[in-house]
Amino acid sequence: xxxxxxxxxxxxxxxxxxxxxxxxxEKDHLNGEPVDSLVAIFRTGGCRHFLxxxxxxxxxxxxxxxxxIDEDLAMEQVERLLSSHSGExxxxxxxxxxxxxxxxxxxxxxxxxxxxxxxxxxxxVLESRPEFVTPSALQxxxxxxxRIYVALGLESVNEFVRNxxxxxxxxxxxxxxxxxxxxxxxxxxxxxxxxxxxxxTEREAMADSIATIKFALxxxxxxxxxxxxxxxxxxxxxxxxxxLYRPPWLWTVVxxxxxxxxxxxxxxxxxxxxxxxxxxxxxGSDDREVSEAIYRFSWTQDYSYLExxxxxxxxxxxxxxxxxxxxxRGNVEEAIF
Numbered sequence: 001x002x003x004x005x006x007x008x009x010x011x012x013x014x015x016x017x018x019x020x021x022x023x024x025x026e027k028d029h030l031n032g033e034p035v036d037s038l039v040a041i042f043r044t045g046g047c048r049h050f051l052x053x054x055x056x057x058x059x060x061x062x063x064x065x066x067x068x069i070d071e072d073l074a075m076e077q078v079e080r081l082l083s084s085h086s087g088e089x090x091x092x093x094x095x096x097x098x099x100x101x102x103x104x105x106x107x108x109x110x111x112x113x114x115x116x117x118x119x120x121x122x123x124x125v126l127e128s129r130p131e132f133v134t135p136s137a138l139q140x141x142x143x144x145x146x147r148i149y150v151a152l153g154l155e156s157v158n159e160f161v162r163n164x165x166x167x168x169x170x171x172x173x174x175x176x177x178x179x180x181x182x183x184x185x186x187x188x189x190x191x192x193x194x195x196x197x198x199x200x201t202e203r204e205a206m207a208d209s210i211a212t213i214k215f216a217l218x219x220x221x222x223x224x225x226x227x228x229x230x231x232x233x234x235x236x237x238x239x240x241x242x243x244l245y246r247p248p249w250l251w252t253v254v255x256x257x258x259x260x261x262x263x264x265x266x267x268x269x270x271x272x273x274x275x276x277x278x279x280x281x282x283x284g285s286d287d288r289e290v291s292e293a294i295y296r297f298s299w300t301q302d303y304s305y306l307e308x309x310x311x312x313x314x315x316x317x318x319x320x321x322x323x324x325x326x327x328x329r330g331n332v333e334e335a336i337f
Contacts, residue, residue: 019043019065021077023084027299029266030090030123034299037090040081044069044104047097049129049169055155056167056198059231060096074109082116091117092125100128100137100150111140119145125190127151130170130178138185149188149222152178156194157212165197167235179219191220195227195256195280196248198236201323205248209256217263225269227253230278240278248280250290251316254306257294261303268298286310 021042028037046064047054054061085091093113099105117124124146128137133150141148154175156162162170182189193212196205209225216223227248230240239245253269260267271294273279275287282290290310297305 019069019073019077021080022063023081025088026270027295028090028092029268029299029301032301035090035122036088037092038081038085038088039092039094040077040084041094041096042074042077042081042099042105044074044095044097046104047095047129048101048103050097052169053167056165056235057194057228057231059234059237062232063096068103069106071106071108074106075112078109078113078116081113085117085121089122090125091121091123094127098128098132099126100132100134102137107140114141114144117146118143121146123147123149123188125149125151127153129153130175133178133181135181138181138187141187142185147188149190150178150182151190151192151224153192153194154212154216155192156197156208157215158208161197161200161208165199166194183219188221189219190222190224191216193223193225195225195253197228198239198245201327202246202249202252202320203324206252206256210259213256213259213267217260217265217267220265222266222268223260225253225256225267227269227271227280229272229280247278249312249316249319250274250280250282250287250294251310251313253280253294254290254308257297258303258306266301269294270298282310282312283315285312 021040023038023040025036025038027034029035041063043063043065045068046061049055050058050061081093093099095105097104099110124144126148128150130152133152152175153168155166155168159172162168179189193209193216195209196202200208213223213225228236230237230247236245250271253271257267257269271280271291274291275281275284281287290308293305293308297303
């Protein structure tokens, strides 16, 4: 069965009719120091790529509304966010898709969001697929008075991993075009790197993320390492339930993050559901300590937090060694790496 076909079969699960955005606060890193940030996920009709086939690990469509939202509903969510803001210097706004896609989020509502935030916060992060980073979209963001970062999901620099294993449907040309446009217009760039998409071993996933981070550090202001968590109705969940997928070890996250040392760029990771079966986890003996070290590193950029040890580290190394011996090698691995 082709990946896109399987994605289409799995994606039509329950869909939430709840039009209220998710809003919370978390720590982040800005201008060399830890800061409080306000985070919102607006409810929209979902990512346009999901309607075609969707990414193999992404189950955010379960929170999408049944149809594209109108201006009134979008503005209602904007107002909820603005009323929740209490001085946080960073605000991150997501739609589980692309806020720069006018089909998904009305441009008038985006303008209303910026009118309420620009000049009152230090940094605004907006997420979009690269194809929606256009001159007309960026024109709406000009003259803000706050530093705007556009977050792009590259996921993997490897074409096979990105467009076959993840089913991202993103060409490197489209990505580079978005990066060049953002740079020329003076906007910040945040890049997402996915750790351990399906069908890779732990070592292969580590190598892929390290290669992608090294590439992204050459042009991004912020690089975010996103370890896969098992979301409902996805290809990843299909495999996980059958014992064919394991989320990455937290030790793998630690080792991948170390590649950023000395780069002068901001490298962060905020694992979702760490220590749980569906999230990145070790064996339960030191998950809390290791995930806390990852968070503290992300807030401070102090690499000493990553120089840690724990009871499960030897088990992690043994797991990788066992996988190396157990998994068939040859043409597939050579095609990827």
